[in-house]
Amino acid sequence: MAQFPHLMAPLQIGPVTVRNRIVSTGHDTGMSEHGGLIGDQLIAYQQARAKGGAGLIVLQVAAISDSAFYTSHIIQAMNDECIPGYQRMADAVLGEGASCFGQIFHPGREMLGSADGTLGVSWSASSVANERYHVKPRAMTTDVIRQTIQDYAAAAERLKRGGIQGAEIVASHGYLPAQFLSAQINHREDDYGGSPENRLRFLREILEAVRDRVGPDFVVGARISGDDKDGIGLEPDECHAACVALDQAGLVDYLSVVAGSSATRSGSFHIVPPMYQEAGYTAPLGRAVKDNVSVPVIVTGRINQPQIAEQIIAGGDADACGMTRSLICDPMMPAKTLAGDSDDIRACIACNQACIGHFFMGAAISCIQHPETGRERDYEPQEAARASRKVLIAGGGPGGMKAAAVAAERGHEVILFEAGPQLGGQALLAQLLPGRAEFGGIVTNLSHELERAGVTVRLNTRVDRALVESEAPDAVVIATGAVPSEPEIEGAGEGHVVNAWQVLRGEANVGQSVVVADFRCDWIGVGLAEKLALDGCRVQLAFNGSQLAENLMQYLRDHAAARMFDLGVELHSYARLYGVDSDTVYLEHAMARKPIVCEGVDTLVTALGHESVDNLEGELDGMNIELHMIGDCLAPRTAEEAVLEGLKVASAL
Ligand SMILES: Cc1cc2nc3c(=O)[nH]c(=O)nc-3n(C[C@H](O)[C@H](O)[C@H](O)COP(=O)(O)OP(=O)(O)OC[C@H]3O[C@@H](n4cnc5c(N)ncnc54)[C@H](O)[C@@H]3O)c2cc1C
Ligand SMILES: Cc1cc2nc3c(=O)[nH]c(=O)nc-3n(C[C@H](O)[C@H](O)[C@H](O)COP(=O)(O)O)c2cc1C
Ligand code: SF4
Known part of the structure; x- marks a missing residue:
């Protein structure tokens, strides 16, 4: 006060x-x-x-x-x-x-x-x-x-x-x-x-x-x-x-x-x-x-x-x-x-x-x-668990963090293992897109919730069968997320092809003329196009949708449209990626079924969706242990579903 x-x-x-x-x-x-x-x-x-x-x-x-x-x-x-x-x-x-x-x-x-x-x-x-x-x-x-x-x-x-x-x-x-x-x-x-x-x-x-x-x-x-x-x-x-x-x-x-x-x-x-x-x-x-x-x-x-x-x-x-x-x-x-x-x-x-x-x-x-x-x-108020159990969470993205916080709040003994050096999963990449630094707040907030709830966090530790055997938890929550989809692209050997995550992490050497191929029509394609245009590249954004960022809510899509216009990003709608060679990206109009050819291109940046990291489920098969999967490792979606599934699973443990 x-x-x-x-x-x-x-x-x-x-x-x-x-x-x-x-x-x-x-x-x-x-x-x-x-x-x-x-x-x-x-x-x-x-x-x-x-x-x-x-x-x-x-x-x-x-x-x-x-x-x-x-x-x-x-x-x-x-x-x-x-x-x-x-x-x-x-x-x-x-x-x-x-x-x-x-x-x-x-x-x-x-x-x-x-x-x-x-x-x-x-x-x-x-x-x-x-x-x-x-x-x-x-x-x-x-x-x-x-x-x-x-x-x-x-x-x-x-x-x-x-x-x-x-x-x-x-x-x-x-x-x-x-x-x-x-x-x-x-x-x-x-x-x-x-x-x-x-x-x-x-x-x-x-x-x-x-x-x-x-x-x-x-x-x-x-x-x-x-x-x-x-x-x-x-x-x-x-x-x-x-x-x-x-x-x-x-x-x-x-x-x-x-x-x-x-x-x-x-x-x-x-x-x-x-x-x-x-x-x-x-x-x-x-x-x-x-x-x-x-x-x-x-x-x-x-x-x-x-x-x-x-x-x-x-x-x-x-x-x-x-x-x-x-x-x-x-x-x-x-x-x-x-x-x-x-x-x-x-x-x-x-x-x-x-x-x-x-x-x-x-x-x-x-x-x-x-x-x-x-x-x-x-869910409000959360009921205390009938008996405190040992819960192992594999993966410290938004889903795993929410599951850990809620389970610990309810009185379980929770250990969260994250393979990387930091909590946050893909949200750490999301916050690197232009104008989206505040998205990282989800990591700050969830980290604070973990701390308050008394979750033990082990970074730089990948969960595998041996680790689960040695920890002997009562339940495991698999929240291992997703990685970029890398579908076979015709001619990829000849062209310079990098993916969205590599660009955001600064691991890719991107040329002056770029095509961003965007499958999901969400934050990633338009965000990369904006970032690269701000870096001084000529950017063409080829998205497989009827309008850019069509899976975002209207205000975000409109904002993206304004940024693309301001930065002179060239747009190709209904564009299905077909192939690449040393200086050309080949697309097909998904409805007209006619080619869209982008010439004079140094780099193709792919934003073609994600693949679940779900191998742990198979590894733990036959262990006779209570097992749950949440978030992108179940199906690549957004932070919203990951956090919701974390809540649901932890509320039922
Ligand atoms: C650039 C970008 C922008 C995005 N923007 C948004 C947005 O604005 N809004 C939105 O809602 N969503 C956005 N998303 C999607 C969102 O970030 C993901 O859907 C969400 O993070 C999924 O959460 P998760 O916990 O299931 O998995 P992840 O975030 O993928 O986290 C999984 C974690 O598990 C770890 N891990 C993997 N295997 C193991 C193992 N064996 N042992 C221990 N740890 C392991 C990984 O290192 C990772 O940290 C974006 C994604 C990207 C890439
Ligand atoms: C889901 C949602 C629905 C809204 N519906 C109304 C409404 O019925 N009437 C109204 O005057 N404003 C409406 N608003 C606007 C809010 O009253 C408020 O002005 C807006 O969210 C900005 O404030 P904030 O930044 O504090 O959220 C709505 C906002 C949200 C998020
Ligand atoms: S979902 Fe709405 S209320 Fe929640 S953080 Fe996003 S903008 Fe704020």
């Missing part, structure tokens, strides 16, 4: 006293049930954050009407069926001492999907198409506007009847109220268009209608983007003017400031900013609003450590900090901060994989470092 006096101080928001300044801002969890209701999984998820000490939990966007279902997994506040779920949620969250508000939401033209796969009619201020989803909306008639305002008010009242303490109108990220605010989208010639005052009228009337319905003893706030960050959306001065007007009219109890817009690719990148953005970069957006309004301001965006949040609040940039992924990654972060154990915090590395990545896949959110998230009912 002494270290974090500003962050841990209570905050008054309207009639509600929030116990500290750490906020879990609204985030769609993909955990709705029965067509939009709050159920046990979502309650367990939020309760864990409340129990971990968060000050304020803002529940995810809730649709105010049928036309607000922007995904099939959104929750709803459009009819009274939602109230019992909110009631149970309020009991759970308030019962742990946190405060609880909920977002009410209409996306306007920002439609991501629908339950039955058909496109509904979407609405906006005017019939201006959205660039990212290519949705052409209908202009709202005055009757539709009036009904929509009433829908917001009715939704807020339902939250109140459900015991929730406040409603946040989502006017951020280019959603419906922001579409009215924007002169680019709002071409209306009636009272809702034209001047800035008229463009603000929709949001103003929503807030007035909400306040009329909920009365004075309920918090009403708004979320707003301080900068759409896309060059065609709302500019900072327009956002500030709107915030000042709402504050001066006494229409909001607080403002929640973010960056970005759903409408464009560069804007959407800032909704959940990946590790390429520096931590705390949105603080100036909070400052610009806070300096001009009287109500508390929450600022959000890549604030992943309490030290940064403390600095933001102490420096006067905001009154509270959204630390959403920080809490997804470590629900106990506030309690650890308060107890002076901030070194034990598992910091979010902004990889955007299991949280927002799952959201886009329509799956419940989780965290690659903490797969207990979203699975609270199965």
Whole structure:
């Protein structure tokens, strides 16, 4: 507490006293049930954050009407069926001492999907198409506007009847109220268009209608983007003017400031900013609003450590900090901060994989470092083992490390053997790709967890049958990972061929003109292309997919596309590697079945996927020992599956 006096101080928001300044801002969890209701999984998820000490939990966007279902997994506040779920949620969250508000939401033209796969009619201020989803909306008639305002008010009242303490109108990220605010989208010639005052009228009337319905003893706030960050959306001065007007009219109890817009690719990148953005970069957006309004301001965006949040609040940039992924990654972060154990915090590395990545896949959110998230009912709290057993873990990559930490926490005697000189496995290579140093945080965090749990670590020790016999463990977990695939490439003897790992380790002599052949379409191909282009090479990236990095979530893929463009990397899509000779790489268009020939090439760099290292399973055959395999040695995938399988195996030992 002494270290974090500003962050841990209570905050008054309207009639509600929030116990500290750490906020879990609204985030769609993909955990709705029965067509939009709050159920046990979502309650367990939020309760864990409340129990971990968060000050304020803002529940995810809730649709105010049928036309607000922007995904099939959104929750709803459009009819009274939602109230019992909110009631149970309020009991759970308030019962742990946190405060609880909920977002009410209409996306306007920002439609991501629908339950039955058909496109509904979407609405906006005017019939201006959205660039990212290519949705052409209908202009709202005055009757539709009036009904929509009433829908917001009715939704807020339902939250109140459900015991929730406040409603946040989502006017951020280019959603419906922001579409009215924007002169680019709002071409209306009636009272809702034209001047800035008229463009603000929709949001103003929503807030007035909400306040009329909920009365004075309920918090009403708004979320707003301080900068759409896309060059065609709302500019900072327009956002500030709107915030000042709402504050001066006494229409909001607080403002929640973010960056970005759903409408464009560069804007959407800032909704959940990946590790390429520096931590705390949105603080100036909070400052610009806070300096001009009287109500508390929450600022959000890549604030992943309490030290940064403390600095933001102490420096006067905001009154509270959204630390959403920080809490997804470590629900106990506030309690650890308060107890002076901030070194034990598992910091979010902004990889955007299991949280927002799952959201886009329509799956419940989780965290690659903490797969207990979203699975609270199965794994929290961890039960102590019935009897302590000796567990041998072979392999110190993310999977082996997680298995070791959880098994030791549960009371087993755990020895982890790693063949190499360092823990981390492939994550040690992943962190070497340009802009991805923070990925190494997974190793730092897991190493710390191993230490705390009392795992014995033996480096530079390869596990084989003799070692297992001499250790005589009760159970062995094989987590020996994977190595690069080296398929036979026609002409490889003639050409200069090196693999991705050799390049990253600095073990390859790469020429001036390079083709990177990318099979997995993930971080590795685009990362290598970027690295080599930064080193001054002419780079051609040939990927066997319809678009580059097609297996990455959209924001990461878009970032990669921008880097390839900036660095002049030449791209070949649908490119299946065929062969190589002394200065040419031969590819085939996987669909047209026609050659793609890259001439004048010095080096072919292969990123052709991985092969499991699973020989230990065979070596231990017949030993009559309990044996488990996890992670890439089972099938080469990602750190997410390795860590999850580590958790599963260790929880069952
Ligand atoms: C360049 C690169 C970038 C990547 N980027 C990402 C990313 O951004 N996100 C993501 O989720 N995934 C990424 N991945 C994939 C991810 O790193 C792996 O899926 C993950 O590390 C697999 O974990 P694991 O524990 O199963 O195996 P590994 O990480 O492969 O670890 C296995 C460990 O076992 C050791 N070992 C092998 N045999 C023995 C033995 N007999 N005895 C003792 N030790 C042994 C190895 O030395 C190694 O340290 C990337 C991979 C690479 C190569
Ligand atoms: C999975 C996921 C879903 C999100 N859904 C919403 C949402 O429903 N409403 C909203 O206003 N913001 C949403 N966001 C944005 C977050 O509220 C927050 O602004 C963002 O994660 C950046 O903050 P952070 O860096 O602290 O995570 C979502 C974020 C994530 C990770
Ligand atoms: S999955 Fe990655 S970005 Fe998401 S919360 Fe976990 S560490 Fe953070």
